[in-house]
Amino acid sequence: MLRFRRMRRLQKFAAVQASVYNHFNQERSLSSRPDFKLNRTAALAEWRGLGAA
Template sequence: MLSIRRMKALQKFASVHANIHNHFSLERHLIDRQLNRKRRSAALAEWQILAS
């Protein structure tokens, strides 16, 4: 993260990192299945926007 010098690149990194963290978070067992599925769908949608 120290190698990121532009604010736009840092924002993109933070956005992607947050979505990946939400997807692979170890706290999944504390939430119900529907909420987990909604979070995964939102993370995938944002990832597709960033990747395109």
């Protein structure tokens, strides 16, 4: 975290990293199908929102 000189940059990075982590690292066996799809949809929506900004 010392590499980030501005808090805003750190927050942006954390938001993107969380979206990617949630999208690709689902413990599939521990969640039901509807929960998995809901989390995946939310992650994709956030990812697209960040890409459009």
